[in-house]
Amino acid sequence: MTARAPIALQGVRKAFGPLVAVDGVDLTVPRGELFGLIGHNGAGKSTLFRIMLGLTPADAGEVQVAGCAVGSPAWQAARARIGYLPEQLALYDNLNAVETLTFFAQLKRADASQIEPLLARVGLSAAAGRPVRTYSKGMRQRLGLAQALLGTPQVLFLDEPTNGLDPQAIREFYELLDGLRRQGVTVIITSHILAELQQRVDRLAILASGRIVAQGSVQELREALALPLTVSLWGEPSVLAAAQTAVGDCATAQQDGAGLHLRCERVHKMEVLARLAPLASQLADLQIHEPSLEDLYFGVAA
Numbered sequence: 141m142t143a144r145a146p147i148a149l150q151g152v153r154k155a156f157g158p159l160v161a162v163d164g165v166d167l168t169v170p171r172g173e174l175f176g177l178i179g180h181n182g183a184g185k186s187t188l189f190r191i192m193l194g195l196t197p198a199d200a201g202e203v204q205v206a207g208c209a210v211g212s213p214a215w216q217a218a219r220a221r222i223g224y225l226p227e228q229l230a231l232y233d234n235l236n237a238v239e240t241l242t243f244f245a246q247l248k249r250a251d252a253s254q255i256e257p258l259l260a261r262v263g264l265s266a267a268a269g270r271p272v273r274t275y276s277k278g279m280r281q282r283l284g285l286a287q288a289l290l291g292t293p294q295v296l297f298l299d300e301p302t303n304g305l306d307p308q309a310i311r312e313f314y315e316l317l318d319g320l321r322r323q324g325v326t327v328i329i330t331s332h333i334l335a336e337l338q339q340r341v342d343r344l345a346i347l348a349s350g351r352i353v354a355q356g357s358v359q360e361l362r363e364a365l366a367l368p369l370t371v372s373l374w375g376e377p378s379v380l381a382a383a384q385t386a387v388g389d390c391a392t393a394q395q396d397g398a399g400l401h402l403r404c405e406r407v408h409k410m411e412v413l414a415r416l417a418p419l420a421s422q423l424a425d426l427q428i429h430e431p432s433l434e435d436l437y438f439g440v441a442a
């Protein structure tokens with residue numbers, strides 16, 4: 141276990157009666173990483189979050205967050221270095237953004253002078269005086285993020301933070317996270333929107349029935365799981381026929397109205413491309429479809 145990593149878990153277990161919700165989890169997340177945690181409903185994600193936040197005690201294992209063992213005498217002070225955006229943050233509709241953050245700053249014993257810069261950072265300065273009930277879903281989430289950033293945390297836990305946000309708001313949300321990562325903040329995020337995480341996380345873990353069944357970058361998981369990929373070609377029927385003959389038994393071919401789709405094992409990828417190379421100038425287009433995070437997820441967690 142890397143003692144200095146902002147998040148370091150070893151052998152973490154939690155049962156509720158006969159149900160083992162978290163079953164021997166080892167996890168290390170280095171400083172400045174955006175780490176995704178995905179898994180089916182009931183996989184244990186929220187329980188693991190609650191354990192890392194010190195809200196639910198683990199039955200066994202070691203849990204270190206922000207340089208401190210969770211639940212140790214120093215833990216209370218370490219909590220100030222941690223930010224948390226729960227899936228459903230309760231906001232008081234009649235308070236405006238400044239009043240909301242003032243309230244949370246008091247709870248967190250954070251400096252109130254942070255409030256205005258934080259509102260500017262999440263793009264809410266202009267709306268800061270309006271009651272929260274007039275806010276859109278995206279504005280509420282940005283206020284939630286500002287709340288999580290009070291106290292300048294080193295580690296940020298975000299539980300489905302982009303749920304219900306439109307594409308523009310999602311993009312802005314991740315731009316904000318990028319800025320935080322560049323400052324060394326470690327972010328751990330859960331989401332059921334796998335396409336969104338695929339493009340953004342540095343690494344991720346797939347949790348199934350309380351166990352981590354795969355862990356790494358999307359590319360590492362692709363290589364480890366060795367799922368087939370697809371090379372799609374478009375061109376004249378005679379050229380597509382020649383392509384199918386050229387790849388031979390390196391790939392299985394499927395033709396639709398628009399093109400030819402060659403499914404091949406990862407180890408055959410370069411061989412397939414080499415065999416297609418002589419036809420390159422005659423093809424209208426070629427695309428390589430790597431397994432998506434969703435494919436990887438179903439490859440290990442289904």
Ligand SMILES: Nc1ncnc2c1ncn2[C@@H]1O[C@H](COP(=O)(O)OP(=O)(O)OP(=O)(O)O)[C@@H](O)[C@H]1O
Nearest residue numbers: 156159160161179180181182183184185186187188
């Ligand atoms: N306080 C509790 N008492 C009893 N069982 C619980 C408790 N909290 C969680 N569980 C059970 O532990 C398992 C893991 O739940 P958890 O909420 O951690 O899953 P999750 O991955 O966050 O699911 P979701 O994606 O639906 O939010 C589930 O079977 C759940 O019913």
